[in-house]
Amino acid sequence: MRPAEIAPKDRLIVALDLPSVDAAEAMVTRLGNSVTFYKIGYRLAYAGGLPLVTKLADSGKKVFLDLKLHDIGNTVSQGVESITRLGATFLTVHAYPQTMKGAVEGRGSSKLKLLAVTVLTSYNDDDLHAAGFRLGVSELVEARARQAQALGIDGLVSSPEEAGALRKIVGQQTNLVTPGIRPAGAASGDQKRIMTPGRAIAAGADYLVVGRPVVEASDPKAIAEAIQAEIAQALG
């Protein structure tokens, strides 16, 4: 599906950052038909959550497997080839050229879409410099986006702050997936580059990833539906 055709409801990806498969399944049940797209990341994957990718996909949900792979190209390629069998829609790799090239080789002709993580949303310029990078956030995100596109990556993970500039670089067909989403008044936690759902969509994001504001809420379904309503309003 082309990004412009995605229904507002399907643009919310809820991060199942929960301690066990039982807790994740209970959250999916609680969210019911409201949420169609889930993200499984480190916490759940390392707690036995990989089979849940296939279970959710078989039940009609979409799954974003956020493993942020990064290794020598051959290892990434072999890992991605294994992951193609799980039924995920999206898989993340870090946006290093060897890593992205290996991932594209491993993905082969499967339907799995590869997302390159440009610069983590918990990083600002100072964090990048402390990690030894010469470029600031916006320069590094844009440079990595150009490399990702040239290597055949399907989408980018960035903060919504970079979505507008990225759209101009990669065009309309590349999926822009943005964590760092905070409904007005929500705690930012460790996220440093954040936006509200409505502003993120207006800035050009295709998908919004939201974890703690939904899964730690007393009424997760109400929060998820409020975010979806904000998305719909921003799309007009």
Ligand SMILES: O=c1ccn([C@@H]2O[C@H](COP(=O)(O)O)[C@@H](O)[C@H]2O)c(=O)[nH]1
């Ligand atoms: O740059 C990135 C890449 C991935 N993430 C992931 O998204 C969610 C965000 O969770 P919140 O609780 O809404 O902050 C989390 O699983 C991260 O691993 C990201 O935040 N930034």
